[in-house]
Amino acid sequence: MARTLIKDALAASAPQDAIQLQGWVRTRRDAKAFSFIELNDGSSLKGIQVIANATLPDYAHIEKATTGAALEVHGKLVPSQGQGQKWEVIADTFKVVGEADATYPLQKKGHSLEFLREIAHLRPRSNLFGAVFRVRSRLAYAVHQFFQQKDFIYVHTPIITASDAEGAGDMFRVTTLPVGDPPRTEDGQVDNTKDFFAKKTFLTVSGQLEGEIFACALSNIYTFGPTFRAENSNTSRHAAEFWMIEPEVAFCDLQGNMALAEEFVKYLIRDAKEHCAADLEFFSKFVDKELLARLDFVLERPFQRCSYTEAVEILEKSGKKWEHPVSWGANLQAEHERYLTEEHFKCPVTVYNYPRAIKAFYMRVTDGCPPDRQTVGAMDLLVPGIGEIIGGSQREERLEMLREGMAMHHLSEKDYWWYLDLRRFGSVPHAGFGLGFERMLMFVTGVGNIRDVIPFARTPGTADF
RNA sequence: UGCCCGGUAGCUCAGUGGCAGAGCAGGUGACUGUUAAUCACUUGGUCGUAGGUUCGACCCCUACCCGGGCAGCCA
CATH class of the missing domain: 2.40.50.140 (Nucleic acid-binding proteins)
Incomplete structure (x- = not known):
């Protein structure tokens, strides 16, 4: 049977x-x-x-x-x-x-999330984690549906990369050299030419640059895969290994990028509501009472958009006392982002056009911006409760401007020859963003810790199971 | 990495410078179309680790380990 x-x-x-x-x-x-x-x-x-x-x-x-x-x-x-x-x-x-003897650790009553993390091999059998991972599976499917319906091409960017300065954070080294006794050059340095790839390699922190290559050929592409950051971040929103979705769109500017991000986030929420209704109700009952109301609220109205300069003005006029001072040119801190999305706008907000000096080299310099206040077409989507879930930008498609940006960031053109080639041969305006899959799951489920929306969390000091 | 909070039974937590506690789980029995069942009885402890102070430390002090929160870095 x-x-x-x-x-x-x-x-x-x-x-x-x-x-x-x-x-x-x-x-x-x-x-x-x-x-x-x-x-x-x-x-x-x-x-x-x-x-x-x-x-x-x-x-x-x-x-x-x-x-x-x-x-x-x-x-x-x-x-x-x-x-x-x-x-x-x-x-x-x-x-x-x-059989399961009396030492089976899951009881009928509720357990703390911290305890369940220690038994990550059994926690999927609990109501909460069963629900979380059903939603995770469904949303992964919805990611592909969204982009495939829009004729985006799914690109598998490499996990191992030799680009070591993409500006997205510290990287995990990949090597087969013996740790205690690596081969050395005559002057005593580690001889990386003897390593597996004959050069230094790392786990990827982003598929963006490779994504740009494919967008500049197939027009609309997306990646969806694991990403690694070796930062010693100990927060409820950071993991050393997480999954990221990175669309890249040719012939697209910052406005189009922001519109795509909003449509994408709303699509995922709507899909979860439609296909994981019972699980979301469970979260709303036991994890976050406001969850369903907040998701509806987010679906119903357009996301707010606000330039960095406007954001600074809002923060300065707020009358709040900030732990980190607000001034044009300084990065927006978590407390600022939280104020914007949770108190001022009370809904998701896309902040765009950030100061050039605090953003990555590949972001496009804004047309017509004053020389003393140069901005780039960066955008961050902030949501209540979590903060940034999307970071993206319009990319600098002008060769000379890109070279200038690289010089400002002390990057070697030799290392990025292929990236520069994209601007030499048929360069087009293009834009893209990265959505942190786990952060999206936190938003959709109301679960407050990234360690509880990924099956086996990798955080500093912890790689169990 | 910095600041803060915590670590006591399998779990969630009280506790006081002077005999180690409760609820739940587990066990035994009763009862019941039950549903986080109920009722009675009951097993269960290196009080995170190592030092120190003290007649005496779970309690006070120091260091370390582990967990969590917040911040920075970002997604």
């Missing part, structure tokens, strides 16, 4: 004489004449109630069906006699496939 997923059994439109279920026991309640077993197989938040009558031949084994045990049940799907569920299964036979 074929297995029925519990989500399908729960959605049945008619009773069934014969059904097979496989899953894990969440809880069991014994009565004199029968046992109630709540079985969950991860296909939905809700489990199904299985009734094992004491008359079953193997009823003596029911005591092995403890919380956490794996169970296979054959029986009948019937309307429930009790309150709280539409359907239940009357078992004809049941088999304890895998």
Whole structure:
């Protein structure tokens, strides 16, 4: 007999004489004449109630069906006699496939997120993490749907890269040289020409530059893959390994970029609401009471847009006392971003046109900006509760301006010869951004720590499992 | 990396310079179409680690380890 997923059994439109279920026991309640077993197989938040009558031949084994045990049940799907569920299964036979003894750490009551992180191999069996990872899967699918429907080409940019100065942060070194005793040159330096790739290599911090190559050939592209930052960041919003989506669009300016970002974020939210309704309701009930209202609010109205210069004015006029002073030319700090999105605009805000000096070399210098206040076409999408979830820009497509930017950042043209070539041969205005997938998941689920929206978090000092 | 908070039973947490506590989980029994079931009884401890102060330290001091929050870096 074929297995029925519990989500399908729960959605049945008619009773069934014969059904097979496989899953894990969440809880069991014994009565004199029968046992109630709540079985969950991860296909939905809700489990199904299985009734094992004491008359079953193997009823003596029911005591092995403890919380956490794996169970296979054959029986009948019937309307429930009790309150709280539409359907239940009357078992004809049941088999304890895998026992779970009393040391099984997941209990019926709530656990702290910190404790569950320590048992990352078992936490997907909890309601919260089952829901988080179902939403994660669905949103990953929605990312591809969104871009594929728009005829974007999915590009696999390399995980290992030799570009070591993309400006996005510290990088993890990739090497096969012996750590304690590397080959050395005559002057005592490590001889990287003896390394696997005959040069220094790293894990990627961004697929953007490679993405630009493909956008300047296939027009609209996106990447979606793991990204690595070796920064010693200890916050609820940073991980050393995370997934990023980076679209890159040829013949596109900053305005088009901001519009795409907004459409994309709204698409993902709408998709989660449509396809993960039960899981989102669970988050709204147990994680963040405001969640559903906030998601609706975000969907209903256009995101605010505000130039960096306007943002500075808003912050200066706010009357707030800032821990970090506000002045034109300084980076916006978390407290500033939080004020803009949570207090001033009270909705997602895209801040654009940042001072050239504090942004990356490849960002396009704004047309007509005053020489003493040069800006570049950068944009950050800020959302309440999390802050930045998107960072992007229009790229500098003018060769001479790009060379100037590289010189300002002390970058060698030799290292970027191929990047400069894109401006020599058929250069076009183009723009793109990076969306932190985990940050998006935090926003959609209301979960407050990035460690709880990725299956196995890598953060400074921690790479368990 | 800096600042702050924490580490006591499997889990969540009280606790006082002088005999180590509760709720939940686990165990035993009762009861029940139950659903975070209920009721009674009950097992369970290197009080993060190492030093120090003290007649005596879970408690005070120092260092370290681990976890968390915030900040910086960013997505």
